[in-house]
Amino acid sequence: MKGKDELIKIFSIRLRGILQRMDVDLEQLQEIRLRVDKPLMIAYGGREYFVAESGRISLDEASGYVVDKKELLETMEYIANYSLYAFEDELRQGFITIQGGHRVGVAGKIVMDGDKIKSVKYISFINVRLSHQIKGCAGEVLPYVIQGEEVCHTLIISPPRCGKTTLLRDMIRQLSNGTDYFPGITVGVVDERSEIGGAYLGVPQNDLGIRTDVLDCCPKAEGMMMLVRSMSPRIIAVDEIGDYGDIHAIETVLHCGCKLLATVHGSSIEDVKKKPLLQKLVLERIFERYVILHNHNQVGKVKAIFDARGTALYEGRGTGC
Known part of the structure; x- marks a missing residue:
């Protein structure tokens, strides 16, 4: 570091x-x-x-x-x-x-x-x-999140201290810069608690890519709407969704054609279904990909990746972040 x-x-x-x-x-x-x-x-x-x-x-x-x-x-x-x-x-x-x-x-x-x-x-x-960047840690996850020329609406589910923000940060960076198989696109980040970009005096201290715009210390619901109105993002990324305002803003973002990358605390899709406000998003199959993390022996391991129907696309070989 x-x-x-x-x-x-x-x-x-x-x-x-x-x-x-x-x-x-x-x-x-x-x-x-x-x-x-x-x-x-x-x-x-x-x-x-x-x-x-x-x-x-x-x-x-x-x-x-x-x-x-x-x-x-x-x-x-x-x-x-x-x-x-x-x-x-x-x-x-x-x-x-x-x-x-x-x-x-x-x-x-x-x-x-x-x-x-x-x-x-x-x-x-x-x-x-401590803020950590692990560049490249999303490399094995991205092929499951990108489908053709589009990015899937993706929810990262993780217990505390399992690297969800680190994974989200690197996904943002790679999608913004582009990869060998996917051209870079505009990403809008609502960084309510300054954890994704780690902005200091308004300037992100973490590398979020060349096509990324950041609203620092901004409530997620208001920030998502501001980005849609002013910055024309193709993707909106937020950390730790969960309250009513977040869910309402997410629905609006989806109707505007933006793709969503988000995180939530939990250990499984079933955990998310137990959260009353998120249950609707799961049952209506709004999220097209679920990335489940755990920290068995190493922080930031990908336990599994599922599609909207709950079909396993990947089950852990221990990919680390």
Whole structure:
């Protein structure tokens, strides 16, 4: 992963030393979690580990370095460049996106203004979710998603931390740039939580291709409609669909002739059918392809690919993302 030094610099001085001493493959490092008066933890290769002051990682809770309030506040100062006020809009959504496209989630006391969130104060929990690009990881999936000269409406179904956003990102990049067997086409991305493009000051830090337009920090439903009206995309890509607004916007997008790439949490098509708002899309066979991921032994494995009728087109040889 590029930008290791840039990433380490957002932490307090003491935590920088601990993280610098960790002997891990940064491409497998998914999260770094800080909680006041709790052990320092990481998500690594699909598992959780505690980090000792020596930098050694283990499953032993007692070995974990305990993060105090001062270190967490110092970390927040570095993240926000000593001006949390400048990030007030992002904090209302519960995260800040930093250079490199990494997302810093925060939790603490919520301050309300009527029925709307005004701000977050007394921040006591930080989760740094690392942004990863694995170029080419969608290579084995794309032939199942492309049919002739068209892209199929595709839903990626995945449990948390199984690489769905990484797979979606590379699908966007390859479809935008074009491949040996498919010409590049215009893709519109609604990146509600800055996870797909990892935009910093409006510029995606991840490579989404040369024909891709991005709406960053925009609600999915509104963003899909904005792209249809203004950017003439052939494909619209969104992460983690599920609420009523998303479903209504999806129906409109389909009627406009756009193809859809989307993700949802779950382990199977049956899981998706249990979600009341998504059930209709499955039963009406709106999605032409379902890509199922899992993380058995390796993050981002493709378990299976099905067509709209539920017929298996591919069953896992362990393709990894």
